[in-house]
Amino acid sequence: MTTDPTRRATRVHARGHWPLDRAVGAVTLAFDDRHRRRMAMTDDGGAAFLLDLPRAVALDEGDGLEMTDGGFLRVIAAAEELMEVRVSGPVESFARVAWHLGNRHLPVQITGDVIRLRRDHVIADMLTGLGAEVRDVVAAFMPEGGAYGGHSHG
Incomplete structure (x- = not known):
């Protein structure tokens, strides 16, 4: 180019x-x-x-x-290959899943009761083991900014 x-x-x-x-x-x-x-x-x-x-x-x-x-x-x-994670049950179950993802410093997008993140079979297995439902999707990925990746514009 x-x-x-x-x-x-x-x-x-x-x-x-x-x-x-x-x-x-x-x-x-x-x-x-x-x-x-x-x-x-x-x-x-x-x-x-x-x-x-x-x-x-x-x-x-x-x-x-x-x-x-x-x-x-x-x-x-752009649309990307992602996983959508849903957790049924008490809010503590959702919090536990979110904690495990945050503990691994993975970029995530939270929309209502759904967490989106990049496809990773090891993480998918961990989430399933925690009782979450994981399905593959293709969608735009707009993760949370976090402490170090804020979305501020000059």
Whole structure:
């Protein structure tokens, strides 16, 4: 890929805080590619650009990358192979499962009574042993920010 050095994204604006009418395209990124500072990328239309931020930022679904020409690229969270974990029974059972995942420092996304995390057969076996129901899904992965990976934008 040849990156056009004049086509650069230099600022991030949080979802809902950038002008949608200035969107010039989108860029779909997996979780691991949504925490960067400087990297050659290709938008969904096939055009190369340079992500050139002052510091690394965790990008979320719907954020806007401000381009030097005044346009914006919308960030889309790519669908990834994940596990969905459900726990029936008392809240203590859910807390126990969440504790075991947190103790292993695994990135997780909590939506209501469902925990999503990356597929891992060893972790799936552990969760099943704790009484959880585990099923494979393909979905966007937007884990909790945590103490060290907050989702703040400059």
